[in-house]
Each structure stands twice: as structure tokens, then as C-alpha cells.
Amino acid sequence: MKDQLTQEQIDSYNENGFLVIENWLDVDELAQWRAATDEAVEQRLGKGGGFGNLNNQGDPDNYYARVFTQCIKLADTHAGMHEIMYDPRLGKMAATLAGVDGVRIWHDQALIKPPFGNPTAWHLDNPYWSFSSRQSISIWVALDDATLGNGCMWYVPGSHKTARYDNVGIGQNLSDLFKAYPEWREIETVACPCPAGSAVFHNGLTAHGAGANMTKGFRRAMTCAYMPDGATFNGTKNILPEEYFQSLTVGDVLNDDTINPLIWHKKKGRAA
Ligand SMILES: O=C(O)CCC(=O)C(=O)O
Numbered sequence: 001m002k003d004q005l006t007q008e009q010i011d012s013y014n015e016n017g018f019l020v021i022e023n024w025l026d027v028d029e030l031a032q033w034r035a036a037t038d039e040a041v042e043q044r045l046g047k048g049g050g051f052g053n054l055n056n057q058g059d060p061d062n063y064y065a066r067v068f069t070q071c072i073k074l075a076d077t078h079a080g081m082h083e084i085m086y087d088p089r090l091g092k093m094a095a096t097l098a099g100v101d102g103v104r105i106w107h108d109q110a111l112i113k114p115p116f117g118n119p120t121a122w123h124l125d126n127p128y129w130s131f132s133s134r135q136s137i138s139i140w141v142a143l144d145d146a147t148l149g150n151g152c153m154w155y156v157p158g159s160h161k162t163a164r165y166d167n168v169g170i171g172q173n174l175s176d177l178f179k180a181y182p183e184w185r186e187i188e189t190v191a192c193p194c195p196a197g198s199a200v201f202h203n204g205l206t207a208h209g210a211g212a213n214m215t216k217g218f219r220r221a222m223t224c225a226y227m228p229d230g231a232t233f234n235g236t237k238n239i240l241p242e243e244y245f246q247s248l249t250v251g252d253v254l255n256d257d258t259i260n261p262l263i264w265h266k267k268k269g270r271a272a
């Protein structure tokens, strides 16, 4: 794993709101990530896989179900995925790029764009979540070559700097986000095709989307979203368990290690 970041990469992330690290995983690591993802997704979608509400395949014919198969919090139900996601090297890279002292896992998620899958409409991530931070960050790891033809990631560079908390759902209109941010229509978008095993990091306020999958193959990605340690509850439920959600007051620090494990902290090292 290419886990060392250069100042140039950090500067580029800060400037653009995203960063591609090609061939981030070596061949063996990629095989491990693929195997864990395939198995964890298969378990989750299968009968009795638990966490039934944490995938979007309830009606496989609806539009969103054909954007990608989305399975959330796989590290909670699959030991191999737990090992991958709790690797403090991921947390250190995320914290270093985000410029924060420590990060907690918000949620992991597999995003598998099927053959001939729908595009992923332009959107922001952080407004979906239960905390608001201009330094939230996600890692998106290509498990297949991500190409212009099968739905690689696209970004509006620099949009994280001017994003407000207005957002749109990932619906059928690719362009809805630009109704809220007409000023972004003037910015040249950037495509991020990359070989399998590459990592793409993005800020939770950077506008992004992905094209349709025009090919007969799958475009698999395994991702994880991170919350800066110390972030506070904003009133949104998102993935919080009902009981915990009910116990919170806006402004409370989201520091329950069972729900949002601290995977790396500058002072504490690996805390979870
Ligand atoms: O994989 C995709 O199509 C979209 C990914 C995405 O929106 C994300 O990782 O935040």
C-alpha cells in the first residue's frame, strides 16, 4: 500500500478537493480487498444476511438500485472487511489529507455499478451525514479498472471551497446539483479513470458523480467515509442506530467507539 503522502499530494487535495493515487494497493492487497468485498456483499444481499436495511436492493428494478448495489457498514458484519477498514494506515492518510488530528469511521460502503448501470448523479456527501464538517473525507478504492466507459469518478475541482450545505439526492437527473450551485456550471469537470487498486480521496463537500456503465462488466468500488474526531451531532439520523440517535442532542460530540471507531489519532495512535 502506498501509504506515504507527499506535500505535493496534500496541496493538490486541498486545492482540488480530491486526489487520485494510482496503483495504491499491490496485487496481493487488491486480491484481498476484492475477495472481502465480494464475500461481504454476497452475505449482505443473501437471505438472513442481517442489516437488511443497509443495502439498496429492496426493489432491484428501481432507478437507484441500478445506479449501483450499495452495501453499508460491511466491516460490522464481515471479519475480513473489519480487518481492512480498521487499518490505521487508512486513518492516518485520511487525517493527513483532511488536516485533522484524528478520524473516526463514519461508514464504509461497497458501491458496485452493474453492467449497463445508471450514472451516479452529481452530489455532495457531507450534507447526508449526522455531523457537518468542512474536513470530512472519503476514500474510494477501484476494485476493477475504472474507465470513462464503465463509470469512473468525476469531480468539480475546488467546489469544496464554495459548497454550502444545499444538496440533492442521487436521483435520475444528473444535473440537479447545479440548480443549487449554478456557479459550478462554469468550472471544467475532471474525470478520474484509474486502474484497479487505485485510491481516490475526496472531501465530503466536493461535488462528484460517476458516469453510466456502458460495458458488460462490473465496476466495483469499496469506499469509506471518515468523520474528524471531535465532530458534533447536527440532528440528522443517517446511519445512527435509533436508540443512540434518540439519546443525542444537537452539539453532542459523536464519540461512541462502537458506532464511530477512532481508527487513527495523532496523539493516541490506533485507539480502536
Ligand atoms: O461510486 C460511485 O458511483 C459514487 C461514489 C460516491 O458517490 C462516493 O464515494 O461518495
Ligand SMILES: [Fe+2]
Pocket (backbone or CB within 6 Å): 123, 124, 125, 208
Ligand atoms: Fe458520494
